[in-house]
Amino acid sequence: MEKLENVFFDLDDTLWACSENSKDTFMEVYEDFHFYRYFDSFDHFFSLYEENNNKLWSIYGExxxxxxELNDLRFAxxxxxxxxxxxQLIANYRETYLDRIKRKGKLIDGAKELxxxxxxxxxxxxxxNGFREMQFSKMEASGILHYFKKVVLSEDYGVMKPNREIFHLALSITKSTVSNSIMIxxxxxxxxxxxxxxxxxQIFYDPNSLFDRSVFCFQPTYVVDSLLKIRDIL
Known part of the structure; x- marks a missing residue:
């Protein structure tokens, strides 16, 4: 690799604490819409949401x-x-969630320092791969938008990670090259x-230490369980 010049970050659950912010927002919505009328507990509601959400995002990515359709199905x-x-209830709670989640500002530990x-x-x-109307608001709410020279969103180009095309587009748009860039x-x-x-x-941010070389198909360039450790790499 040439001298490193360009660092590409994923946003959700790499810098912006998507899982935590999302759960906090769902807890608010659960209370505000009195969902305890329908579910045994918040955990009951949230587990039903989560079991389908990841599947739908995969289908959307394909x-x-x-x-x-993604938003209609996952919230319903x-x-x-x-x-x-x-x-109407489903539509109202969906819009309330989407309006509130983008105002949440929690970051992954070490993100600001990195x-x-x-x-x-x-x-x-x-x-x-996030949506334009959400990602910019999230970065503004968490105070990190100013760090970035360019925000490349798959939605704007009609192709999603991990497709090679979006990576090549990102390099072209930012006048970067494969040899002087890294993805986190x-x-x-x-x-x-x-x-x-x-x-x-690549730097694989793996906070739960899930990486196992015998299971995963290749060894990433780097694996870290803390964002702060990336400072020792860059």
Whole structure:
């Protein structure tokens, strides 16, 4: 690799604490919409949502459903599971959730320190599969938007990570090259495998230490369980 100049970050659950912010928002919505009328507990509601959400995102990533279908299906699922078919209720809670989640500002531990360290040393970019109306608001709410010279969103180009095309587009848009760039992300398939497929170096952020060389198909360039450890790499 040439001298490192460009650092591409995934956003959700790499820098912005998506899982935590999402759960906090769902707890608010659960109370505000009195969902305890329908579910045994918040955990009951949330488990029904989560069991379907990841599957739907995978299907969306394959281009088999639209963005609107993704949102309709994932929010309706837990209520439909308990026999609630009130379309207006589902629409209202979905819109409330989407409005609130983008205002949440929790970051992954070490994110701010890593960005402070990297800001004057490298060109920093976001490469995300998230939706435009959400991602910019999230970065503004968490105070990190100013760190990035460019935000590349798959939605704007009609192709999602891990497709090689979105990585090549990101390099072209930012006037970067494979040999002077690195990808940092928490998702093995979209971030790490995607970067590997174009021979870009990768840092796999693996906070739960899930990586096992005997299970995963290759050894990433780097694996860390803390964002702060990335400062020792860059």
């Amino acid at each position: 281009g088999k459903i639209t963005k609107d 699922h837990p209520l439909l599971c308990v026999g609630v078919k009130d379309k 960005l402070d360290y990297s800001f004057d040393r490298y060109n920093l970019y976001i490469l995300s 992300g928490d998702n093995w398939n979209t971030d790490i495998l995607g970067a590997k497929n174009i021979n870009m170096s």
